[in-house]
Amino acid sequence: MKKFKKETIAAKAGIGSDTQHGSIVPPLYLSSNFKYEELGKEQEYEYTRETNPSRDHLINALTQLENGLGGEILSSGMAAITLVANILNINSKVILPHDCYGGTHRLFSSLAEKGIIDAYFVNQGEESFCKKTIGEIDPDLIWIETPSNPLLQAVDVKKISKKAKACDALVAVDNTFLSPFLQNPLKLGADIVMHSTTKYINGHSDVIGGALITNNQKILSKLKFWANALGITGSPFDSYLTLRGLRTLGIRMEKHEKNAAAIVELLSTHPKINKIYYPGLPSHPSHTIAKKQQNGFGGMLSFEVLGDLAGVKNFIEGMNTLPLAASLGGFESLVSHPYTMTHGNLTPDQKKEVGISESLIRISAGLENTEDLLKLVNRGLNKI
Numbered sequence: 001m002k003k004f005k006k007e008t009i010a011a012k013a014g015i016g017s018d019t020q021h022g023s024i025v026p027p028l029y030l031s032s033n034f035k036y037e038e039l040g041k042e043q044e045y046e047y048t049r050e051t052n053p054s055r056d057h058l059i060n061a062l063t064q065l066e067n068g069l070g071g072e073i074l075s076s077g078m079a080a081i082t083l084v085a086n087i088l089n090i091n092s093k094v095i096l097p098h099d100c101y102g103g104t105h106r107l108f109s110s111l112a113e114k115g116i117i118d119a120y121f122v123n124q125g126e127e128s129f130c131k132k133t134i135g136e137i138d139p140d141l142i143w144i145e146t147p148s149n150p151l152l153q154a155v156d157v158k159k160i161s162k163k164a165k166a167c168d169a170l171v172a173v174d175n176t177f178l179s180p181f182l183q184n185p186l187k188l189g190a191d192i193v194m195h196s197t198t199k200y201i202n203g204h205s206d207v208i209g210g211a212l213i214t215n216n217q218k219i220l221s222k223l224k225f226w227a228n229a230l231g232i233t234g235s236p237f238d239s240y241l242t243l244r245g246l247r248t249l250g251i252r253m254e255k256h257e258k259n260a261a262a263i264v265e266l267l268s269t270h271p272k273i274n275k276i277y278y279p280g281l282p283s284h285p286s287h288t289i290a291k292k293q294q295n296g297f298g299g300m301l302s303f304e305v306l307g308d309l310a311g312v313k314n315f316i317e318g319m320n321t322l323p324l325a326a327s328l329g330g331f332e333s334l335v336s337h338p339y340t341m342t343h344g345n346l347t348p349d350q351k352k353e354v355g356i357s358e359s360l361i362r363i364s365a366g367l368e369n370t371e372d373l374l375k376l377v378n379r380g381l382n383k384i
């Protein structure tokens with residue numbers, strides 16, 4: 001059977017699967033357990049911690065969208081990352097980006113402090129990373145997050161995966177920032193793709209959830225075993241809502257990107273703006289690689305305003321109808337200040353190393369009318 005395009009996969013997921021009443025939308029199975037048809041015979045659904053039909057509709061759709069074999073839906077993005085950590089053996093060596101998501105950094109550095117694994121936080125964008133560092137460390141897992149938050153630096157997943165294969169390391173990619181519509185890491189050679197479905201996939205800022213998808217049967221069995229053993233699978237209701245969000249992901253990503261690009265255009269000629277980080281700009285250091293491995297530049301952008309912290313405060317005050325909040329990927333545009341919010345736990349030196357200054361602002365472009373959104377951003381700019 002020829003595969004459908006992504007929008008079709010999302011629109012058709014689970015449709016027509018109800019054999020009892022023919023409901024168009026698949027019913028929500030909240031039931032914690034299922035009746036055994038026959039003594040001693042294994043069946044698809046027994047107990048919801050392990051398997052559940054509502055969760056399966058979501059994982060089947062995400063598996064198709066990411067070109068995988070299967071996967072698991074977890075109770076949060078962090079639960080998904082925890083699951084990957086749990087399929088590793090004791091004393092495994094894990095390489096992570098030095099500017100990875102704060103929760104990822106906290107989890108792996110704490111596991112390393114307890115002596116369970118070795119964690120190496122490095123700049124994966126450096127020339128020497130593939131040439132030297134991977135070979136020297138000889139890792140068991142390379143964790144990638146591309147593009148990075150908040151500077152949107154991309155790394156070459158294909159190139160890193162090739163190196164990883166040569167030393168038998170697994171490659172897992174956090175694909176939260178782009179969603180399966182704009183990037184498919186398994187196609188680039190990764191073994192596992194991870195999503196915080198809290199962000200673009202659900203897209204309505206009302207569910208915390210996570211997902212892992214793999215194209216390797218052995219890894220899939222381990223993920224399923226540990227998801228059940230740890231008890232971190234996602235709830236049926238959250239899965240139902242997330243699938244509801246997923247149905248419109250394609251068209252939402254188009255608008256997120258359109259709005260982000262419009263804001264970038266407005267900022268790029270503005271005298272109060274110092275630097276803009278958006279991979280769609282040819283001047284962004286990751287423009288070429290983003291163009292090669294992504295299907296779009298996404299809905300996130302960052303920029304530095306003149307006037308340091310006072311400039312930031314004035315900008316945020318000026319556009320006070322957009323909430324100041326740390327999340328992203330929802331229908332609503334959000335403004336954040338990485339220095340004090342998402343990256344507030346880093347030391348000033350660490351912030352400097354990854355390039356996060358006090359004057360940096362991040363915007364998650366939502367689905368508002370483009371002209372209205374530009375008007376709001378302009379209000380902020382006028383206040384600086």
Ligand SMILES: *Cc1c(COP(=O)(O)O)cnc(C)c1O
Nearest residue numbers: 076077078101174176196198209
């Ligand atoms: C939010 C986020 C996570 C963590 O996901 P939760 O759903 O909040 O647990 C991981 N990685 C990235 C890139 C994120 O943005």
